[in-house]
Structure formats: C-alpha cells, structure tokens
Amino acid sequence: MKMEDLERQLQTAFYWFHSHPELSYKEYATTEKIREILVEAGVEILPYNLDTGLVAIVRGEKDGAVQALRCDIDALPIDEGTDLDYKSKTSGVMHACGHDMHITAGIGCAILLNENKADLKGSVKIIFQPAEETSLGALKILETDVMNDVERVWGFHADPTNAAGTIAIREGYVTAAVDRFVITVKGIGCHGAHPDDGIDSIPVSAAIIQALQSIVSRNVNAFHPSLISVTKVSAGTTWNVIPDKAVMEGTVRTMERDDRILYEKRLREIATLTAKAYGAEADIEWIAGPPATLNDKAMAEYCEKEAVKMNLPVAVEESSLGGDDFAFYEEKIPGCYVKIGTGIGHPIHHPEFEVKPEMLFPAAKFLANLIMNC
Ligand code: NI
Numbered sequence: 001m002k003m004e005d006l007e008r009q010l011q012t013a014f015y016w017f018h019s020h021p022e023l024s025y026k027e028y029a030t031t032e033k034i035r036e037i038l039v040e041a042g043v044e045i046l047p048y049n050l051d052t053g054l055v056a057i058v059r060g061e062k063d064g065a066v067q068a069l070r071c072d073i074d075a076l077p078i079d080e081g082t083d084l085d086y087k088s089k090t091s092g093v094m095h096a097c098g099h100d101m102h103i104t105a106g107i108g109c110a111i112l113l114n115e116n117k118a119d120l121k122g123s124v125k126i127i128f129q130p131a132e133e134t135s136l137g138a139l140k141i142l143e144t145d146v147m148n149d150v151e152r153v154w155g156f157h158a159d160p161t162n163a164a165g166t167i168a169i170r171e172g173y174v175t176a177a178v179d180r181f182v183i184t185v186k187g188i189g190c191h192g193a194h195p196d197d198g199i200d201s202i203p204v205s206a207a208i209i210q211a212l213q214s215i216v217s218r219n220v221n222a223f224h225p226s227l228i229s230v231t232k233v234s235a236g237t238t239w240n241v242i243p244d245k246a247v248m249e250g251t252v253r254t255m256e257r258d259d260r261i262l263y264e265k266r267l268r269e270i271a272t273l274t275a276k277a278y279g280a281e282a283d284i285e286w287i288a289g290p291p292a293t294l295n296d297k298a299m300a301e302y303c304e305k306e307a308v309k310m311n312l313p314v315a316v317e318e319s320s321l322g323g324d325d326f327a328f329y330e331e332k333i334p335g336c337y338v339k340i341g342t343g344i345g346h347p348i349h350h351p352e353f354e355v356k357p358e359m360l361f362p363a364a365k366f367l368a369n370l371i372m373n374c
Helices: 003-019 028-040 099-115 137-142 201-219 257-277 297-309 326-330 357-372
Strands: 054-059 066-072 123-129 150-159 167-169 172-175 177-186 226-235 245-254 281-288 293-295 314-316 335-341
Touching: 003 028, 003 099, 003 357, 028 054, 028 099, 054 099, 066 099, 066 326, 066 357, 099 123, 099 150, 099 357, 123 137, 137 326, 150 326, 150 357, 167 297, 177 201, 177 257, 201 226, 201 245, 201 257, 226 257, 245 257, 257 281, 293 297, 293 326, 293 335, 297 314, 297 335, 297 357, 326 335, 335 357
Parallel strands: 066 123, 066 150, 150 335, 167 314
Antiparallel strands: 054 123, 167 335, 172 293, 177 245, 177 281, 226 245
C-alpha cells in the first residue's frame, strides 16, 4: 500500500472512531470496525472470545521474541464541546482521552508490520483492549493466555501538552497506583436538638477527613509523590435529624510500592481510632486498582534512540498521579509506556480535547519502527 493511501485511510478511520465513541465494556461497534479494517488489510485476528476488544497478530518471517502493543479503545461519559465535522454522534459520550487515536495508530502499526513481515523478527500481538477507563480492562486481557509468551509490551497515550508527533519518554515511574477507599462511619442517630442522645457521625467524618491529609505531610517520605483525596461525602436526610451514618469515598495515588502499603495501614488506623475516640465505629473498604506504571530502563533508552533516528521531536514524559491499567501488564512483563503529542490544547478528559489528525500516520510509523527494530 502506498504511504499516502495508508495515511488517508487512517484519517478516515479516525474520524469514524471519533464520531462513534462507546463507553467501557460497550465497545461493540468499535470492535467490529477494528475487525473489518484489519481483515480487509489481511491482518490475522486471534480467536479469543472477548466480549469487546480483540487481539491481532503479525507473524514475522524471521526468528525473534514475541512483543505486544496495547491500544485501549473506550470513550468517556462526557458531552463533546468541540465543533469538529466529525464530532461525537452520541450525546454524552466522547473520545476525550484520545483512545480513538490509540485505536487508529494501533491499526496503522498492524498494517505496516503486516506489510513488512518478511523482515519482522518474531511475532507482534496488537491488543485492542476494552475498558481502560475502569482501570480494570487489562485484567480481562490477562485472564486469557495472550500475554503468556510475550517478552516485551509497548503502550502509548495521547499527549495534548506536546506538539503533534512529539515522543515523550521517561524511564521509571510514569503513572501512579490507583486505589479507592470507602469509609462508613457509624454513630447513633437522634434529634437535631439533642446531640447528647446520640453520636453524631458528621463531626467524626470531618475529623477523619482532616487527619487523613497528615499521611501525606507526616508519614510519607517527602521526596515520594503521592496523594489522598476524599472526593465524596454523604450523610443525613434533613435539617433536624442527626444522622447515624456518614459515608466517605476517595482515592489514594502512590508511585512506590511501600507507600501504597503505608497508606492503607494509616488510613485504617486513622479512620478506626478517630471514630473510636468519638464513640463511633468505622468500616473501611479498600479497593485496589492498578499498580504504578514502571518503564523498563533499557526499553525507554531504546525508544528515545528510535525516535531520534526517525527525526521525531523528543521530550521528557511528565509523570502523573493519574493511573493506567497498562501497569498490570508491566507487573508481569518488561514494558515501556510513552506519550505521543497530539498537538498542544485542552487536557485529556476535557469536552474540547482534540487530536490533530496529522499525527496519526507518524505515530503508527513510529510504533511499527519501534517494534521492527527491537
Ligand atoms: Ni486514556
């Protein structure tokens, strides 16, 4: 296929994916469209029985390792605020995290590898993964044996802080471990005018919320990035009743494995013992999400060399306390997660976030080269 033709095909595909966003685990039309394009290009699809998402494979004609490329495919519950010709046709759903670009660049990479399989060493599995936004879609893929023979896994993400086509790379931690907690304070309900008859769950919750921030400032090494946010608080039904129960929900973000353990331990102690000091009780639910994304040093260095060889602008990847379930793969296999500039503009998850379509072909080419030359 002529490069200009592939470039045009990728842009057309991208417009389609952008205008047909689907939420996590609902990516049915998306999966079918990916399948249709790949089959037409002669790319083999592996027979995994996934509900949404699929795995393509390119079998190189030379000996070498099995590598994988992860492309996440889901959209977000956001009402699109752009006036693009190809804006979302589904109100309240938008590709605001650039996963439409991930799909398209992944397809382009698969087609380029397939056309060059005579020179490809080993095989490449291109994983079109569902439900990254739930932080758990990667686990669905890991339930299959698809990653068992993979020796290196590559991941990438749209980056609106850099010019289109810029490759941002960092070795070490790039995204945080994402944990969620729910604390339920149980007091004793009573009349609003007779607090002495009960145990008011609201001041107990307030004391817990205040004390939780001391984990960041007093318990964690000040050189380690981390945070705790209480993001939802609910209690009470009306103005003259003291509620017996208050529920707080929030998230903990850490980079270091030991900090993650420390946070859970301190959160449990603070919630339980503060509640006890007020005569109340606290139930704690800790819901562990993906670990921190840790880029392999050798792979990150190699990645930078390849980007420079291709004359692509290179930047230092910003590390973030956001998360990516790509980390679940990296727990098992050495990996590298880079960011590819989509043109400077609104941040991801913003209703006016936009990918400059001219970066699609260079992104696909970069990913294919990265894998071919490794
Ligand atoms: Ni994303």
